[in-house]
Amino acid sequence: NQKSVTMRLYIPAALYMVWLCPCLLAGSTEEKPLRECGGQHVCTTLMRYKDGTIVNEGQYCQCREGAAFCSQEWDGKDESRLTWQHYERAHWTVQYRFCTPVFHEKKICLPGEMAAIVETDVNTWEPYVSSPRCVCGSDVSFKIIGWKKEGGVWKYFYQCEKEECPAPAQTLNDVSVCAKMYIDTRKATDKVIEVKFLCNCPEGYLCPAKFDEKTDNKNVIHDETGSYVPKECQTILQKRATF
Template identity: 30%
Template sequence: MRLLPKSDDCRQTSHADSQCKSDISAKCLAPDSDVSRIVLRVSSGVLIDDGLICRCDDDADRLHWDEDNKMALTWYHHERTDWLIQYQFCTTKSRKRKCLLEDDVAVVIKSPKDSWNPTLQQWICSCLNGRYHMDSWILRDNIRPGKQFWEYHYTCDKRPCDVGQPCVRHYLNRAASQTIGFKFLCTCPEGRLCQSSSEGKPQAYETDGHDKDTGPFILRYCRPVHGWDRQPWK
């Protein structure tokens, strides 16, 4: 089962294509920051293994959910907030100061553009309920020439979308019409999703707006989840 649309550049936050995944037989090289495993929990409570990225020293491969969030980052799925995703680490994460503002960036994760190896870059502050919201992800240039990486930002809250309000900005490179980022504006109600992918390749000349920091963007809106009422595991 594919949880997210097919990605052509390993930019998706989970379930990246097989050619993007790291060698899961390898040990985590940076156990304090490497994401070891990704687990999805749907609203019925069913756990779905969304990928073993690397192995911890204790070789604990058992599928589980870290209820205390002591060794995990737990966040609401960016398309469906009735789903939770957990990035699990090899080591305990120390409790940071509480975030002062709900829209402050609390956690930053990064991964190379051409491979799916998510790592913890910064844990700035902690949310009161221990759950985070995807705020945005953006393509960054690395220090090494020609190398780029995706940077993912998480906040403590994301307000519900008003009727008719766009839920996400999809940013494009003006020259090549390639995706360079997403900014999530609000959360869709139950039974609807904020689809970050599109049918076909979007073109920069078809954009809905432009901001000076990131560039042109396409607006996307909440849409019904196909067959939502018939999903026994939803």
């Protein structure tokens, strides 16, 4: 049986990491009124974990069509949603909900075709689908292949296919690179300008898609795109209570 939990997730756009936080800000006794959703804005996000637990992070905005148009229920076929495999832990699934069917009558994506682009301001997490181009086949989730900062906007790119990385033990040097994190080496902080995912880490591993100030500055490599830090599949540490 699936379990349902309602919580608010705050996700900084720069890292796009998902973690659970209290619904209210410290010292606040009530939530601020919700803004009205734009035509292709995400109204809420659902997270589904390996054990079937579904977490609703709470609405970002209010549908002008009415509250019922921002569904709080997980749906695998609704055209008012974008379901994608979590970039860091492949056994987590994320579902963006929209007020309107933004993927209505979209064609099936061709192999390697860009399926959708999601954008948000770098300072405010208000995601919207700027380019809903095509949909994946039946029971196939979108895969995030990377994100990039362009001016004052973060852009997140989705396709339908993404290879699985080899387990580190299956490689010659016990290293399985899952992503390239491009940085601006001239900056002291907020260095990340682009992330390119090469593959999904296999079960039992995660792809650490965040910049580590302590170690990553020592691991910078250069290619035709720029300066980057290779991110490697890491073993997921087991805890007593975990999703």
